[in-house]
Amino acid sequence: MSLPDQSRKFPVSFSRGMAVAALVASAVMVSACTVRPLYSTAPTASGAPAGAATGLNSIKILPVETRYGQEIRNQLIFGLNGGAGQPANPIYTLQLNAVAQKTSAVLVQRTTEDEPTAGTMMLTSVYVLREIKTGNIVGKGKRTISSSYDIPRQGFAQYRAELDAQNRAARELAELLRLAIAQDLSKL
Numbered sequence: 001m002s003l004p005d006q007s008r009k010f011p012v013s014f015s016r017g018m019a020v021a022a023l024v025a026s027a028v029m030v031s032a033c034t035v036r037p038l039y040s041t042a043p044t045a046s047g048a049p050a051g052a053a054t055g056l057n058s059i060k061i062l063p064v065e066t067r068y069g070q071e072i073r074n075q076l077i078f079g080l081n082g083g084a085g086q087p088a089n090p091i092y093t094l095q096l097n098a099v100a101q102k103t104s105a106v107l108v109q110r111t112t113e114d115e116p117t118a119g120t121m122m123l124t125s126v127y128v129l130r131e132i133k134t135g136n137i138v139g140k141g142k143r144t145i146s147s148s149y150d151i152p153r154q155g156f157a158q159y160r161a162e163l164d165a166q167n168r169a170a171r172e173l174a175e176l177l178r179l180a181i182a183q184d185l186s187k188l
Helices: 012-031 052-056 067-081 155-186
Strands: 059-061 092-106 117-131 137-151
Touching: 052 155, 059 067, 067 092, 067 117, 067 155, 092 137, 092 155, 117 155, 137 155
Parallel strands: 059 092
Antiparallel strands: 092 117, 117 137
């Protein structure tokens, strides 16, 4: 036993036509999309310069004055050039300013020698990316990262814990800066 067919409001050919029109409209919308990988080396249009990947290895990073700033700089040089060092003929210069801030996150009343307290090391870096030929600013920004660490009671162990936290934060901050610089270069 079956239910009686209900009358259709639209003929089958009209429904198929609407489906085809929707498919064509979505294909047109997708083809107009300009999303592409950030590190793509393919140019966006004919005659346009290649993407951010080729610009990253043509950045000379200027010297910095602090130990943690040097750690950020070293990590960034390695990340931008794949371990090849500074470029011989750079197109851009990158100026970095880094500031470290040490704060106590948790203070625990010590009853024994083995009970540590916790601290947070915050590294903040301000960068300015300039084109060498024109001196124009291509990109600038500020990035901050924090790294937690235990503060033991022994003095040298405290010092090493702070340095290790600075080094961890510098590695992560260099990655953030590399991504930010790649985004700046992809906008060109």
